[in-house]
Amino acid sequence: MTASDIDYAIFFYNPNIHPVEEYEIRKEENIRYAQEHGIDFIDADYDVDNWYARVEGLEYEPERGLRCTVCFDMRFERTALYAYEHGYDIITSSLGISRWKDMDQINASGLRAAERYDNIRYWTYNWRRQGGAQRMLDISKREHFYQQEYCGCIYSLRDTNRRRRERGRGPIEIGVKFYGINDKADFK
Numbered sequence: 001m002t003a004s005d006i007d008y009a010i011f012f013y014n015p016n017i018h019p020v021e022e023y024e025i026r027k028e029e030n031i032r033y034a035q036e037h038g039i040d041f042i043d044a045d046y047d048v049d050n051w052y053a054r055v056e057g058l059e060y061e062p063e064r065g066l067r068c069t070v071c072f073d074m075r076f077e078r079t080a081l082y083a084y085e086h087g088y089d090i091i092t093s094s095l096g097i098s099r100w101k102d103m104d105q106i107n108a109s110g111l112r113a114a115e116r117y118d119n120i121r122y123w124t125y126n127w128r129r130q131g132g133a134q135r136m137l138d139i140s141k142r143e144h145f146y147q148q149e150y151c152g153c154i155y156s157l158r159d160t161n162r163r164r165r166e167r168g169r170g171p172i173e174i175g176v177k178f179y180g181i182n183d184k185a186d187f188k
Helices: 020-037 048-055 066-085 103-115 129-143 154-166
Strands: 009-012 040-043
Touching: 009 020, 009 066, 020 040, 048 066, 066 103
Parallel strands: 009 040
Antiparallel strands: none
């Protein structure tokens, strides 16, 4: 976004993230980055009850399934509303950088949300092009970002831990892995 000369803010609305400890770690990482780089940070509500109500009945949908669409729709709807109410004219998401996500699914949710408002546009940038995944890793290592090992929701955590067990690995440990450092105690 900076390279595209877009003046932006970080809008943090992630009621899907479970448990709350994981949510707080991810939020604090965004706050830290925003403060270090002079980016406005908007902390939206941890609207977890609304998220559970929206995805009810979709608990066993696979990653990239209907549950993810409902989750993206909810989050983009809130983002577009905030943008409309506060004078922003463009919204986007970096979710598409993840190889675990379907960029078309994400973009469709963003476009649907932006269409609700005459003056809001969704930027369908392909975050994976031109070395985007490597750039994400380089930035993550430089910034010592927390290494997220699952999408964020309780069902993704459940399914990821099941796959790990099937492969003889232990469960995800919240708050212990950071890019570019071996141990959380090394992080200052």
